[in-house]
Amino acid sequence: NAGVTQTPKFQVLKTGQSMTLQCAQDMNHNSMYWYRQDPGMGLRLIYYSASEGTTDKGEVPNGYNVSRLNKREFSLRLESAAPSQTSVYFCASSQPTRRGEAFFGQGTRLTVV
Amino acid sequence: AQSVTQPDIHITVSEGASLELRCNYSYGATPYLFWYVQSPGQGLQLLLKYFSGDTLVQGIKGFEAEFKRSQSSFNLRKPSVHWSDAAEYFCAVGDSGNTPLVFGKGTRLSVIA
Numbered sequence: 001n002a003g004v005t006q007t008p009k010f011q012v013l014k015t016g017q018s019m020t021l022q023c024a025q026d027m028n029h030n031s032m033y034w035y036r037q038d039p040g041m042g043l044r045l046i047y048y049s050a051s052e053g054t055t056d057k058g059e060v061p062n063g064y065n066v067s068r069l070n071k072r073e074f075s076l077r078l079e080s081a082a083p084s085q086t087s088v089y090f091c092a093s094s095q096p097t098r099r100g101e102a103f104f105g106q107g108t109r110l111t112v113v
Numbered sequence: 114a115q116s117v118t119q120p121d122i123h124i125t126v127s128e129g130a131s132l133e134l135r136c137n138y139s140y141g142a143t144p145y146l147f148w149y150v151q152s153p154g155q156g157l158q159l160l161l162k163y164f165s166g167d168t169l170v171q172g173i174k175g176f177e178a179e180f181k182r183s184q185s186s187f188n189l190r191k192p193s194v195h196w197s198d199a200a201e202y203f204c205a206v207g208d209s210g211n212t213p214l215v216f217g218k219g220t221r222l223s224v225i226a
Contacts (some may be wrong), residue, residue, distance in 0.1 A: 004156075033213050040122070042203065042218035043157075050211050058213065090156060094214075099145045099164055100207030102214055104156040 002026055006091050006105035013081045013112045021076040021108050023091030031094045032074035033102065034058075034066060036087040043090065049074055081112045115140045115206050119217035126194050127225055134189040134220050136204030145207040146187040147214065148178055152200045160202075163187060174198070199224045 007022045025032065030051045035043040035058075045058030049068040063085060065077045074093075078085055088109050092102040116139040126132055138144055145164050149157040161172025168180040178189045187204060201221045205214040 031211065031213075035216075040218060042119075043216040045213050045215075048213045092157075096209070096211050099162075100209065100212065100214055101145075101147065101159060101162055102157075102205075104149075104158075106156045 004091055004093055004103055004105035006089075006108050008108060009106065010109050011111070013078075013110065015082060015112060017081050018077065018079050019081065020078075021089055021091075021110075022073070023075065023105060024073045025091075025093040025103070026072065027093060027095070027103065028071070029093035029095045029103070030071070031096070032068065033092045033094075034064075034074070034076045035090045035092065036060065037090060037107075038087050046076065046089075078110075081110075083112045086110060086112045115144070115208060115215045117204050117206050117215055117217035119202075119204055119220050121220045122218070123221045123223065125223040125225060128196050129193050132189075132191045132194045132198070132222070134202050134204075134222070136187045136189065136217060137185050138187060138204070138206045139185065140206055140208060142208065143182075145209075146178075146180060147205040147207070148172065148176070148187075148189050149203045149205060149216075150174075150200050151203065151219075157203065160189070194222075194224055196224045196226070198222060 004025045033048040034046040047066040091105045094102045118137045148160040204217045
């Protein structure tokens with residue numbers, strides 16, 4: 001049982017390049033989330049999807065787009081990467097019956113130069 | 114809106130000493146409360162959670178936390194710290210199964226011999 005799987009684990013981008021971070025969960029959870037983690041800032045919510053077919057903005061959505069491809073997969077896209085998007089990105093999932101308890105992937109460390 | 118405050122950015126304790134990490138939350142009703150731990154380069158792992166009932170909850174790795182409604186606190190404790198406990202600890206609050214958790218900024222724990 002893999003839980004939440006993120007790819008890639010590491011990525012270096014040049015300013016202006018685009019890329020998509022992939023996330024898949026095998027726990028049949030309805031809700032999925034993308035957070036970014038920066039030193040001293042904790043985890044900040046970028047986007048979330050409460051169920052298949054729905055997405056909502058979080059605290060820091062600017063510069064990102066998301067797609068809830070199906071119940072398992074939730075991708076995060078950077079259309080034109082900026083150095084301010086250098087961060088560690090975490091995908092998580094949860095199920096309402098578990099009262100919001102989130103299960104996290106191992107993270108993607110992204111550097112934009 | 115919910116919020117979580119972790120007053121201590123960095124704490125250093127000696128191996129074998131006791132530990133208390135502070136967490137204060139802001140939420141109108143009874144919150145769902147969580148503590149997560151993040152080892153270097155890893156994702157977040159759930160230590161323990163409080164939903165209702167007994168205000169003292171036990172978690173993994175010998176950790177416990179006490180919910181105090183009057184103080185809006187959910188402090189994490191461990192009677193005897195081990196070197197392997199060195200990590201970053203995050204407190205989080207949720208209000209239902211469908212909304213994302215709100216995280217504090219984290220407390221980094223260092224353990225010295």
